[in-house]
Amino acid sequence: MSKQVSTLKEVALPAVTTSARMAGEERRLQILRVAMRLFAHSGFRGTTTKKIAQAAGVSEAMVFRHFATKDELYDAILDQKACDGGMGDPRVFLDDAIKRRDDRAVFETLALRMMLHHEQDTEFLRLLTHSALEGHQFSEMFWERVVTDLYEFLGGYVRERQRDGAFRNIDPVVIVRAFAGMVIHHSLNNTLWDKKRRLLDITDEQAARAFTGILLSGISEKAEARATRGRRAHQSTRRVSSRNK
Amino acid sequence: MSKQVSTLKEVALPAVTTSARMAGEERRLQILRVAMRLFAHSGFRGTTTKKIAQAAGVSEAMVFRHFATKDELYDAILDQKACDGGMGDPRVFLDDAIKRRDDRAVFETLALRMMLHHEQDTEFLRLLTHSALEGHQFSEMFWERVVTDLYEFLGGYVRERQRDGAFRNIDPVVIVRAFAGMVIHHSLNNTLWDKKRRLLDITDEQAARAFTGILLSGISEKAEARATRGRRAHQSTRRVSSRNK
DNA sequence: GTCTATACACCGATAGAC
DNA sequence: GTCTATCGGTGTATAGAC
Numbered sequence: 001m002s003k004q005v006s007t008l009k010e011v012a013l014p015a016v017t018t019s020a021r022m023a024g025e026e027r028r029l030q031i032l033r034v035a036m037r038l039f040a041h042s043g044f045r046g047t048t049t050k051k052i053a054q055a056a057g058v059s060e061a062m063v064f065r066h067f068a069t070k071d072e073l074y075d076a077i078l079d080q081k082a083c084d085g086g087m088g089d090p091r092v093f094l095d096d097a098i099k100r101r102d103d104r105a106v107f108e109t110l111a112l113r114m115m116l117h118h119e120q121d122t123e124f125l126r127l128l129t130h131s132a133l134e135g136h137q138f139s140e141m142f143w144e145r146v147v148t149d150l151y152e153f154l155g156g157y158v159r160e161r162q163r164d165g166a167f168r169n170i171d172p173v174v175i176v177r178a179f180a181g182m183v184i185h186h187s188l189n190n191t192l193w194d195k196k197r198r199l200l201d202i203t204d205e206q207a208a209r210a211f212t213g214i215l216l217s218g219i220s221e222k223a224e225a226r227a228t229r230g231r232r233a234h235q236s237t238r239r240v241s242s243r244n245k
Numbered sequence: 246m247s248k249q250v251s252t253l254k255e256v257a258l259p260a261v262t263t264s265a266r267m268a269g270e271e272r273r274l275q276i277l278r279v280a281m282r283l284f285a286h287s288g289f290r291g292t293t294t295k296k297i298a299q300a301a302g303v304s305e306a307m308v309f310r311h312f313a314t315k316d317e318l319y320d321a322i323l324d325q326k327a328c329d330g331g332m333g334d335p336r337v338f339l340d341d342a343i344k345r346r347d348d349r350a351v352f353e354t355l356a357l358r359m360m361l362h363h364e365q366d367t368e369f370l371r372l373l374t375h376s377a378l379e380g381h382q383f384s385e386m387f388w389e390r391v392v393t394d395l396y397e398f399l400g401g402y403v404r405e406r407q408r409d410g411a412f413r414n415i416d417p418v419v420i421v422r423a424f425a426g427m428v429i430h431h432s433l434n435n436t437l438w439d440k441k442r443r444l445l446d447i448t449d450e451q452a453a454r455a456f457t458g459i460l461l462s463g464i465s466e467k468a469e470a471r472a473t474r475g476r477r478a479h480q481s482t483r484r485v486s487s488r489n490k
Numbered sequence: 491g492t493c494t495a496t497a498c499a500c501c502g503a504t505a506g507a508c
Numbered sequence: 509g510t511c512t513a514t515c516g517g518t519g520t521a522t523a524g525a526c
Contacts, residue, residue: 027509045290046379049502059511064503126378132437133288133375143442151444168462173445174455177434178427185426192377197388199396200418210419217413218463272491293519304493309521 028066031056035063036077040123043130044074078131078138081124086146087117090153098157103166103216106157111183111208118187119204125184125191151176158219167219175219182211273311276301280308281322285368288375289319323376323383326369331391332362335398343402348411348461351402356428356453363432364449370429370436396421403464412464420464427456 034056038047049070053060067073090110097105118125132139155172162169186200186207195201202210279301283292294315298305312318335355342350363370377384400417407414431445431452440446447455 042379043288043290045288048500050500060502061504061512062510065509068503070502129374130378133371133378134291139437140442143438148444170455170459171445171447174447174452175459177431177445178456178459181428181430182423182426185430186422189422192384193388197385199393200416200422202416202419207419210415211423214415214420214423214460214463216463217465218459218461294521295519305520306494306522307492310491313521315520 027058027062031058031063031066032073032077032080035073036080036123036127039074039077039130040126044070044134044136075138078127078136081121081127082138082142082145087113090150101161101164101166103161103220104212107179107215108208108212110154111179111211112204114183115187115204115208118184118191122191125188129188150180154179165221168221170219175215178218179211179215182215183208186211272303272307276303276308276311277318277322277325280318281325281368281372284319284322284375285371289315289379289381323372323381326366326372327383327386327390332358335395346406346409346411348406348465349457352424352460353453353457355399356424356456357449359428360432360449360453363429363436367436370433374433395425399424411466413466415464420460423463424456424460427460428453431456 031052035047035052038052038055041047049060049063052073053063056063063073067076090113093113094106094109097109128139128142130136151173154176158167158172158175161167162172167175189200190198200207276297280292280297283297283300286292294305294308297318298308301308308318312321335358338358339351339354342354373384373387375381396418399421403412403417403420406412407417412420434445435443445452
């Protein structure tokens, strides 16, 4: 079989016209894209192969020629999201800011990258949430691979900064959870509600800056305290719930 | 047979106590309760009337005697959640703390009430999320009635405290969003993942305290607002970057 | 009231014509 | 390759026996 072709790299390219005649691979990608949209909207069970075929402008049998089963189609979509659907590796695009110990850049860049990703690929959060609610493999895989990794990575940075005396001694996992909560909850709101119904309609840049500002002020050892030599010794009664690693 | 939904986990839920003989109203409530659990777990389309009947220990026809259609059953469940499924009125249980201008009590109490509600009624968040994803009335109603109200109420309090000079001049809606994000995202994580898979396994009390601490330190004008509440003697009117709205 | 049996529509998937 | 036709299975809802 020589059906194998480059399976992706065309993701950020929504402008694909539906011509009457399409090469096999092109048709496959088109079905994939259409199905992605429908699955994101209605979930796995809420999307019928008939709807997919109609939306793609082909017969239902055509769908099953490219994908043996509905499950296979769904998995193909989620696989793609899992692979290239991400926002990139934080260890890479945060590398510079981390080396400089630029806390603001670290968190703001990360927040912005996440939110831009969620906004550009609006299907992602919907697919992930659907899959999490249904207990699908994808959400578990995403959790174990991406989320856990992010918690370890960002938590490690927080721990370092705590040793530097820059951050207060709050459980790093709590800090990451708080940060992720602000960002993801905001993205989820923007995904689930259209613009007219949004209670908070600001740009991703503004949101990233605001959330980062709140978080950093919230976890930083106060500059004033240090400037005024106010760091009294008895203040070291910080509570840290040491987590087993 | 090899018919298996490979990608979706079919989880057997524990049975609800069923007595052989039940009065009509009691039986209705029991069906309602059982269906609630199943809908919360698998969503509307993922829950069949057959499963509901089996889980309730009655025949399928029995279900349709009490509820004319599956939709009617679903609506009855969501109606119930919308009415008594809440956590109470924040304007009531926060009244005391607000009058005392006890910021910590305000946010921590609210956070705890929300998280306890989400933990006690684990079906609520799942039902709400399912309904939001599929664009059901319920989520919109909940949004307009509960969420909007909370944003106005809590945002109003933040605005007051900003006039008092206690909080920095950040858009109140952003602050509420940040707070809600931390709390709800944490609850959602606890709802979607079982205990073994949780990256952050702390009590609701600890979480409420931690999130409140981060938020208050993050938005407070004073550096050590978190340490002691009584010491608000000399409050300097320090200028902060004002955000345009 | 409660059950068994079943009607009827729809869905996923296949066969075979062109 | 793409379509039409169709099959087995499942899901909602109903009819009618007890």
